[in-house]
Amino acid sequence: MSDLQIGGLSLVALVLLLVLRVPIAVALGVVSVVGIAIIIDPSIAWALLRSESYDFVANWSLSSVPMFLLMGYVCYQARLTDGLFRLARLWLSGLPGGLAIASIGGAAGFSAVTGSSVACAAALSRIAVPEMLKSGYDKGLAAGTVSAAGTLGSLIPPSILILIYGIYAEVPIGKLFIGAVGPGLLTAFAFALMVMLRVKITPSLAPPTGVGATWADRFDAIKETWPVLLLVLGVFGGLFGGIFTPTEAGAIGAFLAFVIAAMKGTLTWASTRQALSETLTSTASIFIIALGARLLTKYLALAGLTDYIADEVGALELSPTTVMLALAVIYVLLGMFLDPLGILLLTLPIFLPLVDTVGIEPILFGVLVVKLLEIGLITPPVGINVFVVKGILGDIIATETIFRGILWFVAADLVVVALMIAFPAITLALPGWLG
Amino acid sequence: MASIRRALDALTGGFHVLGMIALATMMLHITLDVACRTFISAPLPGTLSIVSHYYMVPVVYLPLAMVERIDAHITVDILYQHLPATVQRWQNILVQLLAAVYFGALTWLSAGDAWESMLEGDVEMGQLALLIWPARFILPFGMGVLTVMLVYKAVRMTISREPVFGNVPAPLGVGQSDIKGS
Numbered sequence: 001m002s003d004l005q006i007g008g009l010s011l012v013a014l015v016l017l018l019v020l021r022v023p024i025a026v027a028l029g030v031v032s033v034v035g036i037a038i039i040i041d042p043s044i045a046w047a048l049l050r051s052e053s054y055d056f057v058a059n060w061s062l063s064s065v066p067m068f069l070l071m072g073y074v075c076y077q078a079r080l081t082d083g084l085f086r087l088a089r090l091w092l093s094g095l096p097g098g099l100a101i102a103s104i105g106g107a108a109g110f111s112a113v114t115g116s117s118v119a120c121a122a123a124l125s126r127i128a129v130p131e132m133l134k135s136g137y138d139k140g141l142a143a144g145t146v147s148a149a150g151t152l153g154s155l156i157p158p159s160i161l162i163l164i165y166g167i168y169a170e171v172p173i174g175k176l177f178i179g180a181v182g183p184g185l186l187t188a189f190a191f192a193l194m195v196m197l198r199v200k201i202t203p204s205l206a207p208p209t210g211v212g213a214t215w216a217d218r219f220d221a222i223k224e225t226w227p228v229l230l231l232v233l234g235v236f237g238g239l240f241g242g243i244f245t246p247t248e249a250g251a252i253g254a255f256l257a258f259v260i261a262a263m264k265g266t267l268t269w270a271s272t273r274q275a276l277s278e279t280l281t282s283t284a285s286i287f288i289i290a291l292g293a294r295l296l297t298k299y300l301a302l303a304g305l306t307d308y309i310a311d312e313v314g315a316l317e318l319s320p321t322t323v324m325l326a327l328a329v330i331y332v333l334l335g336m337f338l339d340p341l342g343i344l345l346l347t348l349p350i351f352l353p354l355v356d357t358v359g360i361e362p363i364l365f366g367v368l369v370v371k372l373l374e375i376g377l378i379t380p381p382v383g384i385n386v387f388v389v390k391g392i393l394g395d396i397i398a399t400e401t402i403f404r405g406i407l408w409f410v411a412a413d414l415v416v417v418a419l420m421i422a423f424p425a426i427t428l429a430l431p432g433w434l435g
Numbered sequence: 436m437a438s439i440r441r442a443l444d445a446l447t448g449g450f451h452v453l454g455m456i457a458l459a460t461m462m463l464h465i466t467l468d469v470a471c472r473t474f475i476s477a478p479l480p481g482t483l484s485i486v487s488h489y490y491m492v493p494v495v496y497l498p499l500a501m502v503e504r505i506d507a508h509i510t511v512d513i514l515y516q517h518l519p520a521t522v523q524r525w526q527n528i529l530v531q532l533l534a535a536v537y538f539g540a541l542t543w544l545s546a547g548d549a550w551e552s553m554l555e556g557d558v559e560m561g562q563l564a565l566l567i568w569p570a571r572f573i574l575p576f577g578m579g580v581l582t583v584m585l586v587y588k589a590v591r592m593t594i595s596r597e598p599v600f601g602n603v604p605a606p607l608g609v610g611q612s613d614i615k616g617s
Contacts, residue, residue: 018510018511019511019513019514020514020515020526020530021510021511021512021514021515021526021527021530022510022530022533022534023508023509023510023530023534024508024509024510024511025508025509026530026533026534026537026538029537029541030533030536030537033537033540046540046544049540049541049544050544050545050547050548051548053541053544053545053574054492054545054548054571054574057491057492057495057496058487058488058491058492058567058570059487059491060483060486060487060491062491063461063465063486063487063490063491066458066461066491066494067461067462067465070458070462243469243473244469244473248465248468248469251461251462251465251466251469252465252466252469254462255462255463255466273455273607276455276458276459277451277455277607277609279458280451280454280455280458280494280498280501281498281501281502281505281507281609283458283494283495283498284454284494284495284496284497284498284499284501284502285502285507285508285509287495288495288499288502288508289509337511337513338511339509339511341509342509342511381513382512382513
């Protein structure tokens with residue numbers, strides 16, 4: 001059997017192990033180590049496992065992952081962002097489906113301080129859904145909106161997924177962050193437009209709230225959002241003003257979040273401990289998978305499989321657009337079943353060389369992949385955001401109802417993806433313009 | 436068995452606390468470095484190496500046992516949830532054992548690595564000469580406790596159908612976060 005065949009069989013074995021519910025980290029590691037032992041030599045496999053387990057983790061640029069996670073968890077635990085929804089509500093509630101649109105606006109704001117979609121959806125479902133239900137909103141629309149709007153969390157910077165892509169693909173994090181701004185805002189806009197059209201056609205979905213907000217109220221609410229504004233200004237101002245690097249930005253952001261929470265009086269010992277603890281378990285589970293993905297990358301390269309796939313697809317002389325469309329379909333399908341981080345780390349070893357051969361702009365590819373992974377968070381049967389929202393709301397809304405409400409958002413998402421592929425400038429204009 | 440569980444929980448909780456300390460210190464150290472560089476043009480020497488070896492390594496490896504304790508390792512549950520309970524139980528046991536073999540091997544390899552690096556007196560030369568062999572010992576400790584945790588769970592699942600930890604909460608009250616994931 002050739003190395004290539006063994007490599008191919010290993011991928012089948014990998015899928016089998018995953019389906020048998022072997023933790024992703026273990027499945028990746030075991031397949032790679034056994035594979036290298038077979039095609040080269042067991043001693044090489046051991047040596048690689050031994051050196052990678054330390055060298056991969058003892059890495060300065062990877063420190064940004066726990067630091068940005070911490071920043072998001074502190075904001076969530078200390079409720080720094082609760083004022084955002086109030087602000088968005090006062091300004092936007094006059095529109096058809098105003099509360100839903102306010103949720104989308106609130107999510108966009110929350111996204112600027114958290115890198116996690118799930119945190120974003122969780123925070124919103126706590127505040128926005130009860131309010132929408134009180135006003136007689138359709139349950140599917142209410143829960144669907146927060147689940148879908150939550151996905152902005154990983155698109156609008158900072159974003160853990162983009163960070164991991166950037167480190168893995170060796171693309172500058174700052175440029176990726178700016179690149180994601182366009183698609184992030186476009187998504188928010190598309191969601192809002194879709195909600196407005198739906199409510200125009202079926203007004204009973206979202207009865208007018210009759211919140212008689214005065215302009216004084218509206219400007220008053222802006223004062224309440226100072227923590228978020230300060231945080232965003234501090235982190236992105238410093239980052240793009242050249243005071244600190246993207247790697248350092250996470251630590252500064254986390255520190256600022258603690259300081260702001262202390263000033264606001266919402267920093268308690270319990271919330272601090274909870275934020276630190278959650279950051280720690282998330283970091284450990286992310287890195288142990290990333291270690292497995294590193295091993296798989298080395299193994300597939302040794303087996304010649306990555307070159308083989310890149311060559312074969314390269315020989316077809318497909319246009320970058322065709323390849324992006326094909327990859328989009330693959331990512332949406334995978335996203336229906338798997339965790340976004342798992343998909344990202346499983347597929348990059350195989351797809352990155354291919355993307356390089358075909359000549360797709362790496363910034364565009366990174367942002368597009370993250371956008372596609374975000375769709376996976378809300379598609380059935382496994383839609384992690386939906387489960388989180390359902391977990392927080394409890395028995396008020398059935399899971400099926402949320403998925404039904406989400407279909408419209410998925411449709412809007414697909415339009416956004418099509419636009420991103422058709423007009424690369426949506427992603428690339430800002431990073432290009434800022435140099 | 437109860438005393439093994441208590442010892443394991445003590446280690447798991449202790450490592451988790453050390454991880455939390457490393458995480459908080461990492462944030463403060465990087466912030467201080469940036470502040471010193473910006474305001475008094477005197478960055479802290481060796482920040483990059485200290486963060487890499489003495490914060491990142493414990494932050495990643497020390498909480499692993501806790502991640503297993505609260506069942507927070509990321510898995511694919513498509514097929515699993517449709518299996519009958521008996522199959523689920525045996526499949527769980529086998530998966531725990533496979534994970535124990537993987538992390539057991541990593542424990543063994545990293546212990547050898549740390550030992551050799553100690554004998555050599557491994558130092559990273561940078562802005563300051565940083566002794567790095569002690570950091571290498573964090574791996575076998577973190578993954579060693581994880582391996583024992585995996586074997587303990589497998590044994591408990593084999594001899595009893597009761598949930599492994601019954602209603603004993605995880606150390607420090609750490610739970611499956613409602614916002615875990617990305």
